[in-house]
Amino acid sequence: MSVAPVNLLGLPRRELEGFFAQLGEKPYRAKQLMRWLYRDNVLDQEEMTDLSQGLRQKLAEQAVFTLPSVSRVQQAKDGTIKWLISVGGGQDIETVFIPEASRGTLCVSSQVGCAMDCPFCATGRQGFNRNLSAAEIIGQVLVAQRRLAEQGDSSRITNVVFMGMGEPLANFRELVPACNLLTDDLGFALSRRRVTVSTSGLVPQIYKLAEATNVALAISLHAANDVLRNELVPINRRHPIEELLQACWDYAEATNARAITFEYIMLKDVNDSVADARDLARLLKGRPAKVNLIPYNPVEGIAYGRSTQTKIDKFRQVLLDNKIMTVTRRPRGDDIDAACGQLAGRLDNKVRVPLGVRLTEKSSVHSVKQA
Numbered sequence: 001m002s003v004a005p006v007n008l009l010g011l012p013r014r015e016l017e018g019f020f021a022q023l024g025e026k027p028y029r030a031k032q033l034m035r036w037l038y039r040d041n042v043l044d045q046e047e048m049t050d051l052s053q054g055l056r057q058k059l060a061e062q063a064v065f066t067l068p069s070v071s072r073v074q075q076a077k078d079g080t081i082k083w084l085i086s087v088g089g090g091q092d093i094e095t096v097f098i099p100e101a102s103r104g105t106l107c108v109s110s111q112v113g114c115a116m117d118c119p120f121c122a123t124g125r126q127g128f129n130r131n132l133s134a135a136e137i138i139g140q141v142l143v144a145q146r147r148l149a150e151q152g153d154s155s156r157i158t159n160v161v162f163m164g165m166g167e168p169l170a171n172f173r174e175l176v177p178a179c180n181l182l183t184d185d186l187g188f189a190l191s192r193r194r195v196t197v198s199t200s201g202l203v204p205q206i207y208k209l210a211e212a213t214n215v216a217l218a219i220s221l222h223a224a225n226d227v228l229r230n231e232l233v234p235i236n237r238r239h240p241i242e243e244l245l246q247a248c249w250d251y252a253e254a255t256n257a258r259a260i261t262f263e264y265i266m267l268k269d270v271n272d273s274v275a276d277a278r279d280l281a282r283l284l285k286g287r288p289a290k291v292n293l294i295p296y297n298p299v300e301g302i303a304y305g306r307s308t309q310t311k312i313d314k315f316r317q318v319l320l321d322n323k324i325m326t327v328t329r330r331p332r333g334d335d336i337d338a339a340c341g342q343l344a345g346r347l348d349n350k351v352r353v354p355l356g357v358r359l360t361e362k363s364s365v366h367s368v369k370q371a
């Protein structure tokens with residue numbers, strides 16, 4: 001009986017070793033293959049010259065190296081590039097590259113859509129379709145790397161942030177191998193501080209993440225009291241601020257992190273007063289924390305607006321006065337809807353997951369429909 005070929009792209013080292021073991025090959029084959037795939041960007045086994053002819057034949061029969069396909073590319077005035085990537089079944093996700101003088105940040109998606117339902121977010125508006133596989137997550141990095149090289153762009157991907165579409169911690173099972181591959185010496189060899197998982201606050205998964213990886217953690221806080229955060233980030237109803245912050249400090253300690261990043265979108269007249277800033281300072285003062293203030297990027301059909309620059313500056317000053325490292329993020333790529341929270345991709349068969357149903361990696365479209 002013939003077996004369907006396995007997509008080896010995105011498989012963590014141990015699984016790749018398992019694959020070669022099944023073929024009767026030694027574990028070091030995994031290392032050789034990873035070097036071709038991730039260091040040399042070679043996806044055709046015929047070019048993998050240190051593999052024997054026999055092994056290349058076996059790979060041709062039993063393996064594939066399938067990259068997701070790009071259906072659209074847009075480049076913003078500031079150099080930000082957005083790729084619309086098809087992941088089959090009429091679904092698209094978005095991946096964004098943000099070049100800066102000293103680094104190149106790739107913002108990757110972890111799910112098709114998102115079930116967390118934050119009312120200000122374009123992705124949240126779409127609802128959830130499915131989790132991406134580790135191969136599809138890593139595929140975004142490979143696609144970006146190849147596309148940048150092809151267009152003669154000398155920018156390199158130095159940082160990867162899970163701030164595209166989806167809630168990465170709701171796709172824990174695929175997120176962890178993807179992170180491991182990003183930091184593996186034989187993978188993308190990024191320092192663990194240059195891979196950031198951003199979450200709306202799935203507390204149990206933060207603890208699990210600390211056991212599985214030691215990458216950087218960012219929390220989408222957006223409010224300094226539970227009443228407001230319940231509204232802005234509905235998962236807060238299940239895991240309120242105090243519980244979330246405790247998980248953060250525990251994460252910092254367990255992973256020896258210098259700081260947890262707190263993202264705070266500046267929403268006009270909603271969460272941007274000096275009193276809000278003081279509340280936030282009280283929560284974070286003296287802790288391993290830094291704050292990214294994100295001027296809200298307007299989304300068509302969503303009623304929230306962006307705080308004025310004066311309000312943002314005052315807010316920041318309160319935090320600085322409390323010795324909390326705070327930067328205001330410059331909106332990037334907003335002329336092509338590539339800025340934070342403007343990613344919408346294309347998504348059919350969407351399902352909404354009511355809060356109180358499962359929001360973990362176990363939630364598949366199937367189980368959600370039954371719920």
Ligand code: SAH
Nearest residue numbers: 121163166167198199200220263297340341
């Ligand atoms: N789901 C994860 C990661 C993806 S969202 C999370 O929520 O953390 C990445 C960041 O963009 C989050 O901080 C999110 O709150 C923010 N964001 C969402 N919509 C936005 C918008 N319209 N303008 C600015 N930031 C937005």
Ligand code: SF4
Nearest residue numbers: 114116118121124200
């Ligand atoms: Fe999902 Fe993050 Fe958007 Fe909330 S902000 S809906 S968690 S992608």
